Amino acid sequence: MSDQTRIVAEAVVEEDAPRSLGRDVWDQFTRHKGAMAGTAVFLFIVLAVIFGPLIHTIDPTYSDFRARNQGMSWAHPMGTDNLGKDMLAQVLQGGRTSLLVGVVAMAIAMFFGTLVGVLAGYFRRLDGPLMRLTDLFLALPILPLLLVIIMLFRDTLRSTFGPETGIFLLIVFIIGITSWMQTARIVRGDVLALKEREFVLAAKSIGTPAYRIILRHIMPNILSPIMVSATLGIATAIITESALSFLGLGFPSDFPTWGRLLYDGANFMTITPSRVFWPGLVLSLTVLSVNYIGDGLRDALDPHIRGR
């Protein structure tokens, strides 16, 4: 009997009522205070970023020259910048980009990580070359390389896809293809162990083709480590993007992200410290809450901890 079925079986004995795996995971997750607080904060930020512009209706690109470098007020809750643009509107707008970059880059990284991990774990012949490729990518100096790639390919992509889409595609893609390695290693380890289990052997013995074994029998069993690294991947991607923007090599000022707002605000921080404070605070809160959610998910999905 596998760990999961045994735990479910024990739960049945104790409580008489059948309990699903999802229910167990959810119960454990809600017991993790940090994870619950993280979920609440993260949901709040996501909702604010999506629906905020409907309530706070100032256009983030509108320059009100009579209201430059203002502090916090009711009209401008986070103040205004040196061109008289409203900071709250810009933070909300920037959050859309930052979060979108985080999610899409994470999705790309998870796709490559899972693909490489499953192929390396399942097909013995691919294991050596793919893992050597992973080691090679791990040895690459990521931040310098990202900076270099952006510097070199920014203009070409801008002229092909337009200034906003071009830089978005570039950043999301390069963050994605430089952060799949940890996932690939974890997935490979799990697949190697799963491959030897009886249910995979049974599936093989009735002639199930490899792709169906992978999709039907292996994928559902490796979902939990993938979910944990996906959560943490969002946080890393958001930080990487802001670091690039902060060094002036990310998104342009008229299409800001939180990192870009920090970069632009850094020159004016003696006049209006709130320009640095708010984007940085929102960025840090997002990353912190996502990290806590990841922590809680890891505990909830780990059968050794769950049910204790």
Next chain:
Amino acid sequence: MFAFTIRRLLISIPTLLAISFIVFAILDLAPSDPTGNLPLTIPPEVRQQIRDSLGLDEPFPVRYALWLKQFFINEPLNLIEGWTGWQFGDGDRLRVTSWATRSPVVDLIIERLPQTLWVVGMSQVVAVIIAVPIGVISAYKQYSWFDQIGTFVSMVGFSIPTFFTGLVFIVFFSVQLQWFPSIYDTNHEVTDWDSFVFQIKQMIMPTMVLALATAAQLSRYMRASMLDNLQQDYVRTARSKGLTERVVVTIHVLRNSMIPVVTVIALNIPTIFGGAIITEQIFRVNGIGQLLIIGIQGADIPLVQTLTFIFAVLIVLFNLIADVLYGILDPRIRYE
């Protein structure tokens, strides 16, 4: 152990070659022309001469081989000559030169390396000093208020990016309190007590920003490693033979728990160099991170190639050091 080290060294050669190829290819295949920014008044034949002098029209493999030779043979020989005064050949070797300043790239890097090493090195020391006691106490008093606060603070420190802490530090300590200068003055020389105090003052903020980020991560590892070890049988043995708690924790458990932490520190050092790019940019420390940014903004390809590759060498080197350290510190691990 020696055989293992040699084997690992040999394995890292193809890795480094592959990385150097990637670094070279990315920069080389990029659609950018170093003569593109020159004034249009330069006549075409002069422009062609400039291109020739930069070696731009050679085929790709030739340029790659040339760069490899410059990087792996010419530059190390020059360094050895500079340090020891020995003479190899006629000393007239083709060096990797920066397009922007026309001076050898290696000289530029050596000029800026001390600043980076000071800031990064000090931050590592401070991080260990902060992280180890916090991790030890957190684990020893698990779920106490100290542990709760410590875990929370390390999670916060782990999540807040250095460019935000750096800016907050500047706003708070330089602008509001005026304790420390916000800009690192590299020309400053330590001659007497006052200038020494100034040097300490200007180093505090960049060092602390890096140190706090590293300490947050390290204390998490330290705590986890301590927790693992505290449940081992040898701890019960040590206690039952009447050793004091202090001896049990500091001598027996701490020493065993440091093994994985030491390797984490070693593995972290290249990342710190990467993180120092941002910190150096905030505090205007003119170290190698800032050199990289300048090179990138000025499209100075030889400089960027060399620096990126040096970062890669650091990663491979410290991976090797971590593996070897692990083997030395933990006699249970046998690589042979």
